[in-house]
Amino acid sequence: MAGIFITFEGTEGCGKSTHIERLADRLRAEGHSVCVLREPGGTESGEAIRQLLKHGPDNLTPEAELLLMNASRAQLAREVIRPALAEGQIVLCDRFYDSSTVYQGTGRGLDASLVQQVIDLAVGDTRPDLTLLLQIPLATSEKRRAKRKETDRFEAADREFFERIEDGYQALAKAHPDRVHVIDARPPLATVQAAIWDTVAVALKKCE
Numbered sequence: 001m002a003g004i005f006i007t008f009e010g011t012e013g014c015g016k017s018t019h020i021e022r023l024a025d026r027l028r029a030e031g032h033s034v035c036v037l038r039e040p041g042g043t044e045s046g047e048a049i050r051q052l053l054k055h056g057p058d059n060l061t062p063e064a065e066l067l068l069m070n071a072s073r074a075q076l077a078r079e080v081i082r083p084a085l086a087e088g089q090i091v092l093c094d095r096f097y098d099s100s101t102v103y104q105g106t107g108r109g110l111d112a113s114l115v116q117q118v119i120d121l122a123v124g125d126t127r128p129d130l131t132l133l134l135q136i137p138l139a140t141s142e143k144r145r146a147k148r149k150e151t152d153r154f155e156a157a158d159r160e161f162f163e164r165i166e167d168g169y170q171a172l173a174k175a176h177p178d179r180v181h182v183i184d185a186r187p188p189l190a191t192v193q194a195a196i197w198d199t200v201a202v203a204l205k206k207c208e
Helices: 016-029 044-055 062-086 097-107 112-123 138-147 159-175 189-207
Strands: 004-009 034-038 090-094 130-135 180-184
Touching: 004 016, 004 062, 004 097, 004 189, 016 034, 016 090, 016 130, 016 189, 034 062, 044 062, 062 090, 062 097, 062 112, 097 112, 097 159, 130 159, 130 189, 138 159, 159 180, 180 189
Parallel strands: 004 090, 004 130, 034 090, 130 180
Antiparallel strands: none
16 A cells, blocks of 8 residues: 555644544554654654744744744655655654644734745645544633643634634635545544544545
8 A cells, every 4th residue: 555644633632642643553453554743843853843833932923933833844744754655654643734824824824825835845745645624612622721731832822813723724624625624523532533534444445
């Protein structure tokens, strides 16, 4: 089977990390080679950038945020994602360039065409085959963020920012219906996992 690149998107607290881990376990149990990554991060330089983006100064500008995010992304695409796909692995990534479209574009208010130009430079032809958008209500996200012992720069943003994030993801799903599949992340864990697996199974079959 050819390599397949699957990304997970969604607002803070939607359960991406949990569901990526469960999906990776199931794929490995079925004999697949799986590479699990996160953004920003996934490489030595990317993890250093992650620390700055998540826990750096409050006055970090949207432009700097966009460039740093995509510097990490450029390294990840070339150092890890492309080689893994070439080896026929299934790559699962917690966020990819859709996050910049939504967070730095819609959320921070940067020009959409500028954001896209930076993304295109960073990723080249490295594009997800499938994107799973986990959706939860804003109120649920707020409750989950409030329970966390420590919040980062993004999680500490105000409600208006996250309202824009919600709108941005809805627009993303409408713009890319063939790639972006919306998963209702409100039901019990097993129900959400089943919905994710059904969607991934279809993608895997196409790659056989």
